[in-house]
Structure formats: structure tokens, C-alpha cells
Amino acid sequence: MKPPAVVRLSGGLDSTTVLAIAQDQGFACNALSFSYGQRHAVELESAEAIARLAGVEKHVVAEIDLRVFGGSALTADIEVPKHESVADLGGDIPVTYVPARNTVFLSFALAWAEVLGAADIFIGVNALDYSGYPDCRPEFIHAYEAMANLATKAGVEGSTSMTIHTPLISMTKAEIIRAGTTLGIDYGLTISCYDPSPQGSACGRCDSCLLRRRGFLDAGIPDPTPYQDSGAPA
Amino acid sequence: MKPPAVVRLSGGLDSTTVLAIAQDQGFACNALSFSYGQRHAVELESAEAIARLAGVEKHVVAEIDLRVFGGSALTADIEVPKHESVADLGGDIPVTYVPARNTVFLSFALAWAEVLGAADIFIGVNALDYSGYPDCRPEFIHAYEAMANLATKAGVEGSTSMTIHTPLISMTKAEIIRAGTTLGIDYGLTISCYDPSPQGSACGRCDSCLLRRRGFLDAGIPDPTPYQDSGAPA
Numbered sequence: 314m315k316p317p318a319v320v321r322l323s324g325g326l327d328s329t330t331v332l333a334i335a336q337d338q339g340f341a342c343n344a345l346s347f348s349y350g351q352r353h354a355v356e357l358e359s360a361e362a363i364a365r366l367a368g369v370e371k372h373v374v375a376e377i378d379l380r381v382f383g384g385s386a387l388t389a390d391i392e393v394p395k396h397e398s399v400a401d402l403g404g405d406i407p408v409t410y411v412p413a414r415n416t417v418f419l420s421f422a423l424a425w426a427e428v429l430g431a432a433d434i435f436i437g438v439n440a441l442d443y444s445g446y447p448d449c450r451p452e453f454i455h456a457y458e459a460m461a462n463l464a465t466k467a468g469v470e471g472s473t474s475m476t477i478h479t480p481l482i483s484m485t486k487a488e489i490i491r492a493g494t495t496l497g498i499d500y501g502l503t504i505s506c507y508d509p510s511p512q513g514s515a516c517g518r519c520d521s522c523l524l525r526r527r528g529f530l531d532a533g534i535p536d537p538t539p540y541q542d543s544g545a546p547a
Numbered sequence: 548m549k550p551p552a553v554v555r556l557s558g559g560l561d562s563t564t565v566l567a568i569a570q571d572q573g574f575a576c577n578a579l580s581f582s583y584g585q586r587h588a589v590e591l592e593s594a595e596a597i598a599r600l601a602g603v604e605k606h607v608v609a610e611i612d613l614r615v616f617g618g619s620a621l622t623a624d625i626e627v628p629k630h631e632s633v634a635d636l637g638g639d640i641p642v643t644y645v646p647a648r649n650t651v652f653l654s655f656a657l658a659w660a661e662v663l664g665a666a667d668i669f670i671g672v673n674a675l676d677y678s679g680y681p682d683c684r685p686e687f688i689h690a691y692e693a694m695a696n697l698a699t700k701a702g703v704e705g706s707t708s709m710t711i712h713t714p715l716i717s718m719t720k721a722e723i724i725r726a727g728t729t730l731g732i733d734y735g736l737t738i739s740c741y742d743p744s745p746q747g748s749a750c751g752r753c754d755s756c757l758l759r760r761r762g763f764l765d766a767g768i769p770d771p772t773p774y775q776d777s778g779a780p781a
Binding site: 373374375376377378379381382412413414415416417419420421423424425427428447448450452453456457459460461462463464465 | 607608609610611612613615616646647648649650651653654655657658659661662681682684686687690691693694695697698699
């Protein structure tokens with residue numbers, strides 16, 4: 314029997330690739346999405362379509378409302394910044410950073426893993442392309458794993474050791490796209506944009522769109538994304 | 548100006564004592580409660596009354612639904628166990644344990660602390676009286692603090708060090724009750740029962756009731772709790 318795993322699935326390019334990698338590694342995948350007051354609820358529709366197509370064991374959408382705290386362009390009423398090209402992306406932590414988001418997401422994943430008896434959690438954090446979010450760094454993931462191994466029944470009983478898998482953590486966007494394409498992913502189903510139209514077409518100018526466009530260019534793979542300004546350079 | 552802190556406030560005896568301690572230590576307290584599909588929603592009414600009386604800066608009730616994962620008597624349809632006395636409490640992890648609950652709670656507290664610019668989080672975990680929950684042990688708290696210091700903007704910028712305060716962690720229930728009584732707490736406002744009546748009276752027989760009754764007895768302080776079996780021994 315395949316060992317169970319919990320896979321964080323946003324409906325974006327990275328997490329969809331992680332799901333394919335986890336399945337390729339032989340895990341029975343349980344996909345976890347969040348409805349957290351994000352601007353782009355269209356990404357949840359992508360997550361559902363991707364989970365169904367991938368044939369996951371179960372797909373759960375957990376409701377969490379981080380808007381009660383405010384503090385981010387993705388959950389509060391702050392404008393999503395737009396840029397002309399990747400070269401304009403600064404090194405600072407952007408306003409689209411959601412406070413402690415991965416900490417919150419991993420905590421729900423840990424709760425579900427404990428219920429399922431799963432010892433493996435997959436999450437698509439990436440230290441290179443991720444615009445400098447603190448909770449995407451390897452040292453954060455290692456510290457989270459150490460904590461997780463003390464937080465649960467398994468930690469007390471010494472029966473299982475929890476592993477946080479981050480297969481993308483040191484890959485470039487182009488490498489991620491190449492890996493996913495080899496595994497047969499249709500990236501036309503995924504959405505990365507922080508500010509998509511209600512119909513789901515990507516703005517093409519937010520940090521996430523710029524990194525995605527550049528990734529497909531660098532990978533030499535056609536970008537299936539419907540951008541609002543489809544002719545513009547990445 | 549008083550430094551801001553986030554205080555986890557359930558409406559129970561322990562967290563109410565923690566709030567009084569944090570205020571006594573000079574913090575401007577922001578109280579955080581959770582609506583997480585718990586059986587005893589009456590504890591949220593207690594939390595609101597306690598927060599108002601204490602004059603906190605702000606009280607937020609975050610909605611999180613851990614029922615999507617199941618797995619605990621406090622959130623799923625499993626019967627809360629009842630006992631005749633404290634001596635009947637086993638050393639095993641009880642079914643009232645909610646998977647990864649403190650990990651989830653602390654993650655929300657961390658998100659709010661980051662938005663507030665607070666470097667201090669208070670939580671009423673207790674290693675002695677807490678029926679053997681893995682996420683109430685000091686080693687878990689230390690690992691969580693290490694992770695929290697890598698998870699946030701402050702961790703990247705090196706500007707603030709996050710501290711998880713657990714003032715009750717090595718106190719007996721009687722010591723907690725004595726400390727809170729000295730600080731002027733009216734424990735009649737707090738509720739500990741895992742299975743209260745809709746009107747808010749305590750069952751008197753669940754793990755939490757038994758520990759509370761014994762605590763007041765040991766402290767030599769009258770127990771103001773309305774028990775359904777008020778005459779029974781603890």
C-alpha cells in the first residue's frame with residue numbers, strides 16, 4: 314500500500330508540480346487547499362480541477378480567515394504592485410507577503426497528517442524565485458520540521474518521524490517547469506497571478522506573473538497562460 | 548508606551564490567569580480566541596466577558612474549522628470521556644486531544660504578532676496538569692520559538708526576537724489558582740468543562756473539570772464553578 318502524504322495545493326504552478334512529484338515518488342496524496350480571504354479565489358477552482366485530474370485520495374479546502382489580522386496586499390485592501398519586468402522586482406519583502414502564511418498552512422497540514430497517520434508533508438516553497446519571503450527559506454523549513462516532531466502524538470510515542478518535503482526549494486522557475494512538463498502536467502490548468510480578472514486571466518505584471526513568464530521563456534517551453542496583455546515582453 | 552503582546556485567551560481558567568500575568572508584567576495585551584468547531588462554544592462567551600473586563604487593547608475571534616480533519620472528541624462526533632475522580636485519569640494521550648491544536652493556535656498568534664509588530668506571545672500551556680498532550684511540553688514550546696524566529700520578517704531583518712511566554716508551564720493547578728486569585732481574577736467567569744450544558748454549567752466529570760475541582764481543593768480556595776453535580780467529591 315502507498316504511504317499517505319499531505320500535499321499543500323494552491324492551484325498554482327509550483328504546488329501542482331509538487332503534487333506530481335509526490336505522486337511520482339509513490340505517495341498516496343491528500344491535497345490541502347485554503348480559502349483564506351485571498352483576492353484570487355479563482356485559484357481554488359484551479360486546485361479542484363487539478364486535484365480531480367491527478368486522482369488524489371482526498372481534497373480538503375480548509376477555511377481560515379487571515380483578514381482578521383490584516384497586514385497584506387493578498388488579504389487586506391492594499392493595491393497589488395505591478396512592474397514592467399523581472400528586473401524591477403526589489404530585494405525587499407513585498408507587500409504581497411502574508412504574515413506567517415506558510416507557518417499557518419503547515420500547521421493545518423500537520424493536523425491533517427496526524428489524523429491520517431501520515432509522516433510526510435509536501436509544500437512548494439522555493440528559496441530562489443519567491444521574492445524574499447522569510448517563510449520560504451530552508452532554515453525555516455528545518456526549524457518547522459524539528460518543531461513538528463515534538464508537536465504530535467507520534468513525537469511523544471517515537472513511532473514516526475515527520476518529514477517536510479520541499480522538492481522545489483532550490484530549483485529555478487525554469488527547472489520547475491521542465492520537471493513538471495516531464496511529469497505530464499498541463500500548466501494551462503494552473504494559475505499564479507496575484508490579481509487575476511474574475512474570468513481567470515492573469516494580469517501579466519504582478520511579481521508572480523513576471524516570474525512565471527520568465528520561467529517559461531528560460532525553459533524554452535510555450536507559456537499556456539491567458540495574460541491580459543498577451544503580447545507584452547516578460 | 549507599553550509593549551504589545553498577543554495573548555491566547557480561551558475563556559478557561561489557565562488562559563485567563565495568563566492574561567492577568569501578562570498585564571501585570573506591563574504588556575498591552577491583544578487577546579486571541581478561536582472558533583474552531585469546539586463543542587463548548589459557551590467558552591467564547593466567557594472569553595469575551597473576560598477580555599472586556601480586563602480592558603484588553605483588542606479581542607479577535609479567529610474562525611478556524613479543524614472539523615474538516617476530524618480526529619478528536621472536541622471537534623468530531625466522539626463521546627467525551629467521564630471519570631469518577633482524578634485518580635482515574637490515565638497517562639495516555641486522551642481522545643480530547645485536538646491534533647496539532649497548539650501549533651495551529653500559535654501560528655495564528657504569530658501572524659497577528661507580526662502585523663502588530665509584537666515580539667511577545669503568551670499561551671497558557673501547562674506540562675503538569677494537561678493530561679499528557681504533546682504540544683504542552685517545554686521542548687515543543689522551545690522548538691516553536693526557534694521556528695517562529697525564522698518564520699517572520701523580523702527574523703529576516705534581525706530586528707526583533709520573538710518570545711513565546713508560558714508562565715504556567717511548570718505550575719500546578721492549585722498554584723495557578725492562587726496566582727490568579729492574588730491578581731484579582733474572578734474565576735466564576737471562566738469555564739474549563741469539555742462538555743458543558745447549553746446554559747454553561749460544567750459536567751464535573753471530564754478530565755478538565757476533575758483537574759479544576761482538585762485545583763481549588765488543593766489551593767484551599769472556594770470553587771465558584773456551577774457544576775451539574777455540585778455535591779460530588781473531586
